[in-house]
Amino acid sequence: MAGLATTLGSGAMTNAIGELLGAEVILIFGSNPTEAHPVIGAQIRQARKRGAKLIVVDPRVIDLAHEAEIHLKVKPGTNVALLNALMNVIITEDLLDKEYVENRTEGFDELWSVVKGYTPEKVGPICNLDPEDIKAVARLYASGDPASIVYCLGVTEHSTGTTGVMSIANLALLCGNVGKVSGGVNPLRGQNNVQGACDMGAMPTDFSGYQKVANPEVIAKFEKAWGVELSNKPGLTSPQVFDAIAEGDIRFLYIMGENPMVTDPNLHFVEEMLKKVEFLVVQDIFLNETTELADVVLPATCFAEKEGTFTNTERRVQRIRKAVSAPGESRHDWEIVSQVMERLGLKNNFTSAKEVMDEVASLTPSYGGYSYERLDREQPQWPCPDKDHPGTPTLHVGKFARGERAIFKPSEYKPSAELPTEDFPLILSTGRMLYHYHSTTMTGRTEGIMNIAGEAYVEISPEDAIKAGIADGDRVKVSSPRGEIEATARVTEKLSKGVIYMPMHWPDGAVNWLTSSHVDPITHTPEYKVCAAKVAKA
Amino acid sequence: MHNVIIDGQSIEVEKGTTILKACEQLGIEIPTLCHLEHLAPEGSCRMCVVEVEGVQNLQISCATPCWDGMVVTTMNDRIRTFRSMIVELLLAHHDVDCFNCSAVGDCKLYQYAMEYGVEESRFDHIKKVPVKDESSDFFNYDPSKCILCRRCVRTCNELQSNGTLSLKKRGGDTFVSLPFDKLFKDSNCVSCGNCVSVCPTGALTTKASKTYRSWEVTRTRTTCSYCGVGCQMDLLVKNDKVVGVEPADGAPNKNLLCVKGKFAYNFINSPDRLTTPLIRKDGVLTPASWDEALDFVADNIKKVKDESGPDALAGFASGRVSNEDNYVFMKMMRSIGTNNVDHCARV
Known part of the structure; x- marks a missing residue:
């Protein structure tokens, strides 16, 4: 998010999902939509049937790779080098949108000063790719008018994630694809309301609508509205919170609706910290691996039991509605939190979710036009500043969110923080699969799902499997410098030699016992996509 | 724009409608079997025929564009027959084991058999169809009930x-059929x-549909709670339990869902759901009253804040809960005096 916020001024999908159908070229970079965002995957396939040309950049032969004009089976952790090489070709071969670069961007000379060193011939060996394929992708992407880039965690979950995102934005700007219908830079958000959680200010630096904690006017506005004194000191990100627990600086942690004991990297450290923190509150709908360490567990309602809104990956605010009664004494999350506030002498007087949205609208410019009455009729995309505003399907049309011009922010390629060693010769990359959601607390309760996808598995190339004496279906031990887990081997040509892949879902065989604590220095996103590992027969 | 007269009512429609x-716009209901929004017009079932003045044969309304001055009749004896x-022809090949x-x-x-007064078919039932395929974990396929409208085939190929x-x-x-006559589970x-x-x-039919009849369920329009696509869907509820999910025509999904949205709803009514607050006593999570639990949380917030200042507290909101939940949560953390609030966007 920080990468796009810096270059364009807004860290969200620039275009609507439906606009994919109008793209001439779709570059799918580090995203596996037919599994992780299946209904977007289906629409990308529809676009292909209508003539769009697909390019896939992924270390695995994902399903869409079979339908792509070109698939670059890139080595994990080398995205920035590849993106620089693509731009190198586009500039060298004069395929850029000069008028757009001239009129709507700044920093082109700096961009060229960096990417000129990244010739396809030099980058090919870094990324484990044929330089001719890199050139072909650059030409195909540059030929698309419009061309859309769809990317996901394969770009962000690296210690160089932010530079990867900025490099993607550079590429799109270079070809004039930002601020154009059916073009754009489109990060697919993983969770149902991760966009909304960001929008609502569940971030250490921002109030709702990305109003900065560091801005005194913002502080003054919220102090007046809430009648309390607020801190202007930016808070800690979640990985920093764990570090602060280690230092003894954080003594109390309140977790609402997350299961870090499966989903966070390096679970050994997470477990130690959740045990160390003096007081842990967990608010959830099920007992899970994290509640096992909690001092208090508060029962919450799920989406089918409450009124509210989710904001999807394309910035569209949509309603959820109560369909069934809440089980037992469970209460809505906002209600529980309000009741804690009341006990702290912090009254907020909310009696319904609708009233919460009214306050959000009154204090959040990009959400100013929303109310439940309106959302029952239509679901506009933000920015939607007032009740008559139609919403904004395409961002940055005519003018960027950051101002008149977008800025090129070039980056040098830096290898991943943890590279294979003699003891751990493989790169372990993690991800998602179609049938499960995160830590399986929800999907794991449907029998049919578990019949199809009931246990942890590791994908390994035939070359590496032969070397380790592993056959398809064998139980294997997968280990990293942090630990060891067991899983079933799937020997597959989806992967290149030297790379193994594990979905992150199952608590039994949770791959996050192996992943490292390395994070991107700006966003603190963990490097889930690269750590050193080895596989042996169990 | 074209001017059209349908059943004596005049309407102006855009070219290509x-x-x-046009009938939909006038609120005139036309029976359809193969027609489906978002699919290319098929025109194979012929149920939607209407009479157009000056044209000899009945016209399929789903695939015939209006022209200027068109005069349409949607019901008369000829159309009804x-x-x-x-x-009747469809019933001849349909297993009427209702x-x-x-x-x-x-x-x-x-x-439509009721509406058009067709009690049985005069034609011989000669069709041979393959056996049922009940291999899927989620649904059954009974070819003897198929009327070959091809909605499924077109949805699988054109949309999914x-x-x-x-x-x-x-x-x-x-x-x-499936390629090489495979079963669903092997395809x-x-x-x-x-x-x-x-x-x-x-x-x-879904396997779960045996447990409810369509008139027994209420439908609630909502947003899927899995990934970030934000598919619109209806929860089907019987006796206060979610028994099924149907896709809705929302902007992000246009009537499509995936396996998680369509079938992975059992968690909602799971007996494992948390139903009461729990407080750890002697190492064991023990049921407690809300007052007890909320006091316990608030007292500890106060204690830590008094002893170590507000920045000794931190909270994680969530990309799984609603905007309203996230907003109130961040309001609480900031009102306590700290900006240590984050969520799983990073992880």
Whole structure:
């Protein structure tokens, strides 16, 4: 998010999902939509049937790779080098949108000063790719008018994630694809309301609508509205919170609706910290691996039991509605939190979710036009500043969110923080699969799902499997410098030699016992996509 | 724009509008079996025929665009007889074992047979169809109930774009099949269930649909709680339990869902759901009252804040809960005096 916020001024999908159908070229970079965002995957396939040309950049032969004009089976952790090489070709071969670069961007000379060193011939060996394929992708992407880039965690979950995102934005700007219908830079958000959680200010630096904690006017506005004194000191990100627990600086942690004991990297450290923190509150709908360490567990309602809104990956605010009664004494999350506030002498007087949205609208410019009455009729995309505003399907049309011009922010390629060693010769990359959601607390309760996808598995190339004496279906031990887990081997040509892949879902065989604590220095996103590992027969 | 007169009512429609769409705009209901929004017009079932002045044959309204000055009649004896014959021909190849069919109450063929007064078919039932395929974990396929409207085939190929379903054989022997006559569980099917959602009869039914009749359920429009696409869908509820999910025509999903949205709803009514606050006592999470639990939380917040300042507290909100939940949570943390609030966007 920080990468796009810096270059364009807004860290969200620039275009609507439906606009994919109008793209001439779709570059799918580090995203596996037919599994992780299946209904977007289906629409990308529809676009292909209508003539769009697909390019896939992924270390695995994902399903869409079979339908792509070109698939670059890139080595994990080398995205920035590849993106620089693509731009190198586009500039060298004069395929850029000069008028757009001239009129709507700044920093082109700096961009060229960096990417000129990244010739396809030099980058090919870094990324484990044929330089001719890199050139072909650059030409195909540059030929698309419009061309859309769809990317996901394969770009962000690296210690160089932010530079990867900025490099993607550079590429799109270079070809004039930002601020154009059916073009754009489109990060697919993983969770149902991760966009909304960001929008609502569940971030250490921002109030709702990305109003900065560091801005005194913002502080003054919220102090007046809430009648309390607020801190202007930016808070800690979640990985920093764990570090602060280690230092003894954080003594109390309140977790609402997350299961870090499966989903966070390096679970050994997470477990130690959740045990160390003096007081842990967990608010959830099920007992899970994290509640096992909690001092208090508060029962919450799920989406089918409450009124509210989710904001999807394309910035569209949509309603959820109560369909069934809440089980037992469970209460809505906002209600529980309000009741804690009341006990702290912090009254907020909310009696319904609708009233919460009214306050959000009154204090959040990009959400100013929303109310439940309106959302029952239509679901506009933000920015939607007032009740008559139609919403904004395409961002940055005519003018960027950051101002008149977008800025090129070039980056040098830096290898991943943890590279294979003699003891751990493989790169372990993690991800998602179609049938499960995160830590399986929800999907794991449907029998049919578990019949199809009931246990942890590791994908390994035939070359590496032969070397380790592993056959398809064998139980294997997968280990990293942090630990060891067991899983079933799937020997597959989806992967290149030297790379193994594990979905992150199952608590039994949770791959996050192996992943490292390395994070991107700006966003603190963990490097889930690269750590050193080895596989042996169990 | 074209001016059209339908059943004596005048309407102005945009160029390219089909007669069916124009009828919809006027609130005139036309029976359809193969027609489906978001699919290319098929025009194979012929149920939607109407009479157009100056044209000899009845016209299929789903695939015929309006022209300026068109005069349309949507019901008369000729049309009624034609549609009755369609229903009768379909019934000839349909296993009318309705007592054993979970589509009962939801079946378009049943509905039109009633509407057009077709009690039985005069034609011989000669069609041979393959045996049922109940191999999927989520749905059943009964070819004897199929009317070959091809909604499922087109949805699988044009919209889901998975290429699992196709037609096999010719003429009266035609049936919907999978490549190499595989079972669903052995095919490339991804269990999205979109074919099931569009089936107008009982040929494709969810396994769960045996447990409810369509008139027993209430439908609540909501947003899927899995990934970030934000698919719109209806929760089907019977006796305060979610018994099924149907896709809705929302902007992000246009009537499609995936296996998680369509079938992975059992967690909602799971007996494992938390129903009471729990406080750890002697190392064990023990049921407690809300007052007890909330006091315990608030007292500890106060204690830590008093002893170590507000920045000794931190909270994680969530990309799983609603905007309203996240907003109130961040309001609480900041009102306590700290900006240590984050969520799982990073992880």
